[in-house]
Amino acid sequence: MTAHSITVTVNGKREYLTIPSHMTLLRMLREKLGLTGTKNGCEAGECGACTVLVDGEPVNSCMMLAVEADNREVTTIEGMTDDEGGLTRLQQAFAEHNAVQCGFCTPGMLASARALLDRNPHPSEGEIREALVGNLCRCTGYLRIIKAVQAAAEKGEA
Amino acid sequence: MAKHTLDPVGKSVSRVDMYDKVTGAARYADDLQFGPGLYYGRLVRSGYAHALIKRIDASKALQVPGVKAVVTGKDTPIRIGLYLKDRFIFAMDRVRYVGDAVAGVIATSEETAEEAAQLIEVEYEELPAVFDPEEAVQPDAPLIHPDLGDYEVVNFILPEPGTNISEHFKLRKGDPEAAWPKCAAIVEGTFRLPQIQHVPIEPHVAVALWEPSGQVTLWTSSQSPFAQRDLIAQSLGIPHGNLRVVSPYVGGGVGGKAGVSMEACAVVMARAVKGHPVKLRMTREEEFIGTTVRQSLVAHTRIGCDAEGNLLAMETRYYFGGGASNEYGVNIARAAGYSCTGPYYIPNVKGDSYCVYTNLPIGSAMRGFGMPEIHWGIEQIMDQLAEKMGIDPAEFRRRNCVKTGDTILTGMKMPQIDLVACIDKVTKAIDWGKEEKPSAAHKKRGKGIAIMWKAPAMPPNPGSSAIVRFNEDATVNVEIGAQELGQGAFTVAAQVAAQALGVPYEWVRISAPIDTKYSPYEWQTVASRITWSMGNAVKAAAEDARKQILDVVAEHWGEDVENLDIKDGQVISYQSEREQPLEKMVIYGLPSEDFEGWKGGPIIGHGKFMPTYVTNLDPETGQGTRAVVHYTVGAQAVDLEVDTETGEVEMLKIASAYDVGKAINPDLVMTQIEGGAVQGASSAFEALKFDEKGQPLNADLVDYRIMTTVDAPREIHGDIVETPLEDGPWGARGVGEHVMVQTAPAIANAIHDALGIRFNDLPLSAEKIFLALQEQQKD
Numbered sequence: 001m002t003a004h005s006i007t008v009t010v011n012g013k014r015e016y017l018t019i020p021s022h023m024t025l026l027r028m029l030r031e032k033l034g035l036t037g038t039k040n041g042c043e044a045g046e047c048g049a050c051t052v053l054v055d056g057e058p059v060n061s062c063m064m065l066a067v068e069a070d071n072r073e074v075t076t077i078e079g080m081t082d083d084e085g086g087l088t089r090l091q092q093a094f095a096e097h098n099a100v101q102c103g104f105c106t107p108g109m110l111a112s113a114r115a116l117l118d119r120n121p122h123p124s125e126g127e128i129r130e131a132l133v134g135n136l137c138r139c140t141g142y143l144r145i146i147k148a149v150q151a152a153a154e155k156g157e158a
Numbered sequence: 159m160a161k162h163t164l165d166p167v168g169k170s171v172s173r174v175d176m177y178d179k180v181t182g183a184a185r186y187a188d189d190l191q192f193g194p195g196l197y198y199g200r201l202v203r204s205g206y207a208h209a210l211i212k213r214i215d216a217s218k219a220l221q222v223p224g225v226k227a228v229v230t231g232k233d234t235p236i237r238i239g240l241y242l243k244d245r246f247i248f249a250m251d252r253v254r255y256v257g258d259a260v261a262g263v264i265a266t267s268e269e270t271a272e273e274a275a276q277l278i279e280v281e282y283e284e285l286p287a288v289f290d291p292e293e294a295v296q297p298d299a300p301l302i303h304p305d306l307g308d309y310e311v312v313n314f315i316l317p318e319p320g321t322n323i324s325e326h327f328k329l330r331k332g333d334p335e336a337a338w339p340k341c342a343a344i345v346e347g348t349f350r351l352p353q354i355q356h357v358p359i360e361p362h363v364a365v366a367l368w369e370p371s372g373q374v375t376l377w378t379s380s381q382s383p384f385a386q387r388d389l390i391a392q393s394l395g396i397p398h399g400n401l402r403v404v405s406p407y408v409g410g411g412v413g414g415k416a417g418v419s420m421e422a423c424a425v426v427m428a429r430a431v432k433g434h435p436v437k438l439r440m441t442r443e444e445e446f447i448g449t450t451v452r453q454s455l456v457a458h459t460r461i462g463c464d465a466e467g468n469l470l471a472m473e474t475r476y477y478f479g480g481g482a483s484n485e486y487g488v489n490i491a492r493a494a495g496y497s498c499t500g501p502y503y504i505p506n507v508k509g510d511s512y513c514v515y516t517n518l519p520i521g522s523a524m525r526g527f528g529m530p531e532i533h534w535g536i537e538q539i540m541d542q543l544a545e546k547m548g549i550d551p552a553e554f555r556r557r558n559c560v561k562t563g564d565t566i567l568t569g570m571k572m573p574q575i576d577l578v579a580c581i582d583k584v585t586k587a588i589d590w591g592k593e594e595k596p597s598a599a600h601k602k603r604g605k606g607i608a609i610m611w612k613a614p615a616m617p618p619n620p621g622s623s624a625i626v627r628f629n630e631d632a633t634v635n636v637e638i639g640a641q642e643l644g645q646g647a648f649t650v651a652a653q654v655a656a657q658a659l660g661v662p663y664e665w666v667r668i669s670a671p672i673d674t675k676y677s678p679y680e681w682q683t684v685a686s687r688i689t690w691s692m693g694n695a696v697k698a699a700a701e702d703a704r705k706q707i708l709d710v711v712a713e714h715w716g717e718d719v720e721n722l723d724i725k726d727g728q729v730i731s732y733q734s735e736r737e738q739p740l741e742k743m744v745i746y747g748l749p750s751e752d753f754e755g756w757k758g759g760p761i762i763g764h765g766k767f768m769p770t771y772v773t774n775l776d777p778e779t780g781q782g783t784r785a786v787v788h789y790t791v792g793a794q795a796v797d798l799e800v801d802t803e804t805g806e807v808e809m810l811k812i813a814s815a816y817d818v819g820k821a822i823n824p825d826l827v828m829t830q831i832e833g834g835a836v837q838g839a840s841s842a843f844e845a846l847k848f849d850e851k852g853q854p855l856n857a858d859l860v861d862y863r864i865m866t867t868v869d870a871p872r873e874i875h876g877d878i879v880e881t882p883l884e885d886g887p888w889g890a891r892g893v894g895e896h897v898m899v900q901t902a903p904a905i906a907n908a909i910h911d912a913l914g915i916r917f918n919d920l921p922l923s924a925e926k927i928f929l930a931l932q933e934q935q936k937d
Contacts, residue, residue: 036189037182039409041359042442046859049359077182091180095172098829102644103179104186104359104409129867136859138357138410139644140829141836142870 006070010035011079019066025059026050028066029076037077037107041136048135051108052076058115060134077107080114089155090114093148101139109135113149122153164726166653166663167888170825173649174668175407175642185406185671187363187379192435196365197226199427199438200271201420202261202278203448204253207517207852208287208300211251211260211280218277219263224270227430228278230261234426238393239485240385240417242317242324243310244303245520247393247422253282254302254482255517256852257447259420262427264436287517287852291479292456294322294514302482302515312617315488316777324480325488325513327495329780331567332506337471341462343546349457349535350919352845353479356452356524357864360409361445364421366428367435373400376425380405381415381641382682387674389418390425406671411643412837413523413895416684417486419449446519446857451846453487453513453521454479455531461504461539467547469504469558476511476532481521488513490521493615494528496568496775496785500536501577501611503564509780517852523684525834529612529899530841537608537903538916551907552585555609560791562881568775568785575817576881577609580793583815583877588795600803603810604912607795608900612686613786614892618772620681622688622695626655626703626763628744632727634661636699637669639680640692645894646826647688651696653822654887658700660724661740678764686790686892689822691767693887698765710758711738714748769885788883790896792816794835796904800912805928807909809839809871816896817879820889824878827893831876834897840865842902845921 002021007014010033017032026043029035029052038061041049045063052061053075080088087095090113100106109132116123116131123131128149129142137145163171178184216228231250237243249258261278265271286300293299299322303309307319317324338344365377374396380386383403391401408415424438440449459474476494480487495511544554556578564572585591588605596603625637636655642648652666669677680692704724711729712719721733729738738748747758775782797811812835821827844864847855856862882889902920910916915930 030189034191035182036185039186039360040188041361042859044442044858044860046442047359081181085181087177087180094180095176098173098176098825100173100176100179100644101646101829101833102358102360102408102410103175103184106179107182110180129870132867134866136357136359136864136866138359138412138837138864139833141833141874142865142867143832143836143874144829146867 004067006067008069009073011075021067023066024062025064025066025069026061029061035076035078039104039107041104048112049105049108051111051135053111053115056115056118058112077110080110090117090152093152097144097148097151099140099144099148105135105137109137109145116149117153125150161664163663165657167657167822170823171649171653171663173646174652175648186360186409187365187377187406188439190365190377190406192365195434197264197266197431197434197436198268198271199424199436200263200275201259201423201448202263202275202280204249204256204258204260206253206282206284207256208285208302209253209282210285211249211253212283213281214261215279216261219274222270222274222277224266225263225274226266227264228261229426229430236393237309238389238418238422240389241312241315241488242485244324245483245485247426255519256854257519258482259423259448262423264427264431289516289518289848289852291454291477291514291516294516295477295512302517314774315492322515323512324484324515325491327492327511327780328778329495329498329507329509329567330778334471334473334506334508337506338462340464341470342465343543344460344462345539345542345546346460347535347539347918349459351455351531351534352920353451353454353518353521354841354844355446355846355862356412356414358410358412358414361440361442362415362420362449363439364424365435365437366424368428368432370432374425375402375404376421377404378421379408379415380421381408381411381643381684382417383641383672383674384639384679385682386418386421390422393422394425402673402675404671404673405641408641408643412525413527413684414450416523416682442859443857446846446862447854450522451481451519452524453481453490453531457532457535459535459539461543463543463547467549467554467557469502471506472499472504473508474498478513479516479518479521480513481516481518483520484513484515486522489615490528494532496780497529497611497613498532499567500533501560501609501791502558503560504567507567518848525837525895526612526899527615527685527895529610530902533608533610533900534903534920537900538906541907541910552581552590552607555607556581559609560611569781570783570785573788573884574881575789575791576879577791577793577817579879580791580815580817581609583879584793584795584813587813587875587877588797588811590795594797596799601799601801602912603799604908605795605797606904606907606911607793608904608907609793610896610900611789611791612896612899613789614685614687616681616685616687619768619770620687621766621768622680622691623678623766624692624695624699624764625678626699628703628761630742630745632661632740632744633665633667634659635667635669636696637677638692638696639672639677640688641672641683642670643683645830646823647683647692649826650689650693650822654693654696655700658697659704661727665727686894686896689890689892690886693822693890694767695765697887698767699763702765703761703763706761706763707740707744710748714757788891790816790818790891790893792896794900794904796908798905798908798912800909800927802931805924805931807905807922807927811873811875812839812871812901813875814897815877815879816893817881818893819883819886819891820880821878822888822890827878828876830893831897832874835874835901836865836870838898838901839871839905841898842905842920842922
């Protein structure tokens, strides 16, 4: 097992880590950095619960090796609120629409939605459905999540 | 400005867990930290569906550096189970399905445990296996539990030793034989449902610590911390007071985290390495085959009506494929038996409901608990009968559905409900009777309706309890044992407490995580019983605390307690118009008027609720005064399109209406209605598949698909009907499971409306629909 030293920016903070070559980004976040907001639902890239942003792009962190994050910027759910814990418009919209039940898919769902709004500030309903297709939810039936993303877009999610 | 919500019952206040869940701060069992002393467990699972274990050799595994211990069935030759103790924690002499846990490896890392697990040698002698429940009841079928007669079982479950039947519920009402000749129309059919899985996004995880002192702690993702404590304590001979189960937020339950599944394995493994916590986490594949699944069903059902379209007779046989253990599933067959007519008044009924062992994954509780399974056939037959009689299917249901005061199939009087109102709401919402154009020439459009009932299925007397504790500033901690699965139990508890106390909703905190060492008793968070049962307990606890406060103030003011009230966090007198804030006095009490001494003290209210009125049923007829606590009823209507070129179904709209008695939080009821409609729709297209040897073929989320954002209906409509329940808090009854019970048959009825083809077997795969269309064209 080879160990690697990497430098990765996580939620705006630079981290210097030594990690085994087979460690996934998901495991690095949860086990090396204690960022447990990113969830492990299948470790096979099938459920989307572990979605984070890498250089602004949504990534299943269970399908990316931590070494691949070297010199890149990672944003997790813990990095979405502001310094005082204030919610973004997207998070507020999820709360106002009751778009959350058990909450296990929520961090990944928020990451995918955030990436969508960053590249397409005014998505259609169809575009929202397409963007979130990789994030499974067993509780909500999705429609409130879609409406929450639409509402955040209307308010101009930054 | 901070929110200040008074009288929150009936208001859509925001969830108490919302902030934590949108910020990633909410902790689930996998997120708990245990430090460097943590060990990891891995299970060795059977590759055979049915085999004798001849030999287990762990010597090579034990030589792997980092491996601390290996446990097998011989370490725990004791059975576990909720209603029927039929399951060894680790297989003893035989394995009964592909995935049966044979051994557990404990090591210092996950990788080491995984590597060592592959080095454990197990020698098997393969036995004939049986997978179909109807084949399994044949006299020559392989016997899966030869010792069935020795198993401990509760008095209302009736296994048949020497067979694969773990429960046989008989329902006999009226005289069906005499009624059949009087029928103007009779429809009969056989309906099949495959095993499906809950697919919570959070897999099962358990961490167990067995202290050298004999104290045991289990951290789990569980709907049932108290039931886990009870069942594991009983099986392993641990005093209940020494076993502590801690359960943080659950990342989806759906019934799969009810009772005990893999958690007992973690405890047995921890016993082998005392002083070290052992973490056992299911992979997604294990989640499918190694936890629990929904039972399969074969239903043979025959229903007839008279010339006016009034239902006259029913005969039905339900064979539930319970899988390798039926410790929980026996009560699903029983529930299906005592509710076997569905939500209809039928004067003459013969029903037989069987739970049957098969060599497949363990069938257990899943949202709806037998009701989605039996409604699949019943609700299609009702459409067929209506068609034969030339009556509109909605009208046929209005005429025949169960109504308040009816003597239902078990002889029980139907408590207050309004199912006709639910039918009226959904037919209006979906423009019932109005033909809609499909969106393209190769698509066909149809509408369908289905109705449902379900009672909480449980022992006669499951209890709830609650404690309400005031803090110095008059904020309130509410302690409950009910679990937050996403359904909003914590929010409802806070609303009930605030309303009953007379304090703002925002002053209430829920004491979580649920911890059997500190939280008051709750049977299980299942059966849609929490809003009703826990709600009653919290209300009682709040009323107890309120009474304590008012007694102190009444004495202090020298007034009659009847003239006092608590409003907006203050005690007020309607007599003297005096006011006393709760702040401080709820801890320190009040000084006497002359400052010579004090009255009162810390306010702690407690409350409980347990139904006391459910009676036993006659084992030969299923008749009794009160079979269940109550029923929740509802209706759904769907509008869909079928693509005739691909066989794919597109859900356009699902309209639902349920009689919830009283919506404590209307928007949370709507979230159940919406999420349930999609889970119900998804279930119509789901199936676990196995080869002829019982090997799973699709135990992953690519091959076993659940609905995604692109599959979800374009529109979901919900309506709430409120016919109060006599013993519910403010009249409330549960609705958590009901919301998916009849979605699949509503879809099947709509597909029939669109294509003129009826499908008796689930799943409604595109392939099956496409081939049926091809066949139709040939004719």
